[in-house]
Amino acid sequence: MxxxxxxxxxxxxxxxxxxxxxxxxxxxxxxxxxxxxxxNLEIDHLAKEMVSFLSEQFGIQYYVIFRRKSNGNFTFYHSNAEIGVSHESVEMLQNFSMAGSNDNLHSAVCNRKRYIYFKDIKRSAKSESEINVMKTFPIRTLLIFP
Structure with missing residues (x-):
C-alpha cells in the first residue's frame, strides 16, 4: 500500500x-x-507577429483577426479562413462589424485586458453578430486577445 x-x-x-x-x-x-x-507598432507587423505566435503556441492553422477601432467597435482586419466557405460567407465576414458593447465576448475581453482561450467550443456566443459568424464559419477554437 x-x-x-x-x-x-x-x-x-x-x-x-x-x-x-x-x-x-x-x-x-x-x-x-x-x-x-x-x-514596431504598425498594425500589419502586429498582426503578422500575432498570427505567427498563435500558430506556434496554440497550433491554430486558420484565423480571423478583428481589430478594435477608437470608438470601441470591432471590424474585420484579416483572415486566412476562407477555405471551404462560400464567396458570400467570405464577403459577410469582410463586411462584418460588431458594436463595442457589453453584450459581446470581444468587448468583455478588451475591458478585462486578459485573453480567453476556448478549445472545442460549442456553437454559441453572446451577441447576435458573434452568433452569425459562428454559424457561417466552422470555428472550433476561440482565442481573443485584448
Whole structure:
C-alpha cells in the first residue's frame, strides 16, 4: 500500500514538473513576442507577429483577426479562413462589424485586458453578430486577445 502511494506521488510530481516546463516555455515565448511587438507598432507587423505566435503556441492553422477601432467597435482586419466557405460567407465576414458593447465576448475581453482561450467550443456566443459568424464559419477554437 505504501509503495503504491509513493509511486502515485512520484507520477504526480513528474506531471507537475512537465506542466511547469510547459508553462515556462509559454512564458518565454510570450516575452519574445512582446519584445518583437514593441519593436514596431504598425498594425500589419502586429498582426503578422500575432498570427505567427498563435500558430506556434496554440497550433491554430486558420484565423480571423478583428481589430478594435477608437470608438470601441470591432471590424474585420484579416483572415486566412476562407477555405471551404462560400464567396458570400467570405464577403459577410469582410463586411462584418460588431458594436463595442457589453453584450459581446470581444468587448468583455478588451475591458478585462486578459485573453480567453476556448478549445472545442460549442456553437454559441453572446451577441447576435458573434452568433452569425459562428454559424457561417466552422470555428472550433476561440482565442481573443485584448
Amino acid at each position: 505504501n509503495q503504491v502511494t509513493i509511486e502515485t506521488q512520484l507520477q504526480n510530481l513528474v506531471k507537475r514538473r512537465d506542466e511547469l516546463r510547459r508553462l515556462n516555455e509559454q512564458s518565454i515565448a510570450l516575452n519574445q513576442l512582446l519584445r518583437r511587438l514593441s519593436e
